[in-house]
Amino acid sequence: MPELPEVETVVRYLRPRLQGRMLQTVRVSRHRLRQPWRRAWNPAVAGRRIVQLDRRGKWILAKLEPAGTLILHLGMTGRLDVVRADRPMLPHTHVSFGLDTGTEELRFHDPRRFGSIVYSPCDPEAALGEVTDPLGPEPWDLTAQTFHEACRATRRAIKAVLLDQTVLAGVGNIYADESLFEARLHPARCARDLTQAEAARLQRAVVRVLDRAIAQHGSTILTFHYGDGGRGGYQNEFQVYQRTGEPCRRCGAPVVAIRLAGRTTHFCPHCQPATC
DNA sequence: ATAGGCGCCTGCTGGC
């Protein structure tokens, strides 16, 4: 579910509620999350304090004291919330941390269990390296030249490159489609055929789309929520995503959906021509 | 070596 803007929204919500607080207790459901085989869940997290909460791509990093890091990923349907401890436990709540006062809990809820929570004794940067391939830069830090070089180095479609977290971190299916529309590039264009100017245009489009989405607290389609009922608003500004058959907001031509890189891909065949 | 497909899960929806 959540891509960079949704994860950023969750982190901004959680940061003031978690930074400085002690994880007193840990309760784990018997269901496995995405990556427990990489590193067994370590209840030794109890007694450690969250001193810093950050986002990197779609990953959430909680730096602990005196040492260690919790690395969290929301997968498709993951949700993190700080709630009063006497609130009833929702079904599919897989991890629950008692917070220092004992009156509140941090709960991880994830029906599809594609999300993960992993503990590492290392600092955040090294901990992230243990659970995923090296992430590319945040989209704001990606230079047009680096992006163009990454495009020239592959025969994949440009959309597949946008989804590749080792090229740039944080873009998923929604924002790939929206960014390609913004840049007026066909998603199936061979990445190595992009000119330097087109690569630069696309990088700027990604940043513009993500900035607007973050300002709207992300997109809520079915399940994305943050805090107590908070919902994103960017779904109301989608240009192509999930608008198959509806008129393009720019030219009126019907939006088309194809299958690309294993994902449903939406674009306007008029505004995003297949050729240069 | 690269790139595409599948598997992992549950829940919702649209078409019959």
Place this chain on the structure above:
DNA sequence: TGCCAGCAGGCGCCTA
């Protein structure tokens, strides 16, 4: 009205 196939914002692994 009800059922069920298909699809959904994720990523890692396997294979061709």
